[in-house]
Amino acid sequence: MTLQLGVIGTGAIGRDHIHRITNKLSGAKIVAVTDVNSEQAHAVVKAENINAKVYKTGHDVINASDVDAILVTSWGPSHEEFVLASIAAGKPVFCEKPLATTAAACKRIVDAEIAHGKQLVQVGFMRRYDQGYRALKKVIDNGQIGEALMVHCAHRNPSVDSTYTGDMALTDSFVHEIDVLRWLLNDDYISAQVILPRRTRLADKNLQDPHFVLLETKQGIRIDAEIFVTCKYGYDIQCQVVGETGTANLPEPLSVLMRSEAKLSTEILTDWKKRFLSSYDSELQEWIDSTIKGEMHGPSAWDGYFASVTADACVAAKHSGNIIPITMPERPAFYARK
Ligand SMILES: NC(=O)C1=CN([C@@H]2O[C@H](COP(=O)(O)OP(=O)(O)OC[C@H]3O[C@@H](n4cnc5c(N)ncnc54)[C@H](O)[C@@H]3O)[C@@H](O)[C@H]2O)C=CC1
């Protein structure tokens, strides 16, 4: 069977996913696309040389009779309506993070999926598919450094564009750490604190940058995370887990160690598309394979909801200066940990 996919949003990651599904992955093809910028949608169909129809709206894509499953790669505020429409149509949907831009919207999606009776929603938290994070998780799960006590993280972008505003460092960037650390530690969060260091002069004057976040987990693990989105030098993701008997670091991406011109150097990537390229490939190949079998094994709508509740707590902590408790309802059996 070849899964026939519809894509809503043909921007940066939408184009990237269309390219990998068309040229690298197996078991699926793109038959429908849409974008509010329809010229862009037509341009992607032409550039990727795919036999896909350009529709006027995301709902047209979802309801197209030849579309088996949907990829939502539009802006965050549009995710809720398209994910809810996909559930209503009974079609599996891969929604790029965030699942939705508020916890309340995520809860509406969770409630709709439970009412539907079968999991259909996967959220694009691709770091769970990164070989480096998977190797790190194996060390922790095998007890090779004893119990995890602390985690030190850094999420650094070289720059962001003018659409990156307000609290996106927490709701759009840090949301990756929020999800991957729950998975890595097999734990949940109970509180968030946000500290604002001295601002860099190199960010937009209206953008607070960097942010420093402190999270506490149910098991008492303390996490500190720096989010610095105009660091200039590169796209640099760091994660160190400190255990009772040792430390374990997220591996650096493969890079040749050069000795030349009296320097010792390795390359630092500058683009998230390249840093997590194989993670996106694995994430979508596993989603295609599972969807063909009528299964769903990836980050669920519940994970998307938890990430949104935690991100909202971080935003509240940032603006209040207080330590904000993170409370989630009991995980429904419908979303039992796999
Ligand atoms: N997993 C990851 O590492 C990444 C995830 N993302 C997520 O993917 C989503 C898209 O991000 P980018 O591709 O960077 O943005 P982008 O701005 O490059 O592309 C988004 C596209 O969606 C279109 N769009 C917006 N609302 C729409 C609607 N209602 N109907 C149809 N098309 C609509 C826009 O015209 C634009 O072409 C965001 O939710 C973002 O958080 C983005 C980058 C990396």
Ligand SMILES: O=C1[C@H](O)[C@H](O)[C@@H](O)[C@H](O)[C@H]1O
């Ligand atoms: O999801 C992403 C990218 O993966 C980057 O890590 C973030 O910094 C960016 O803001 C977001 O779009």
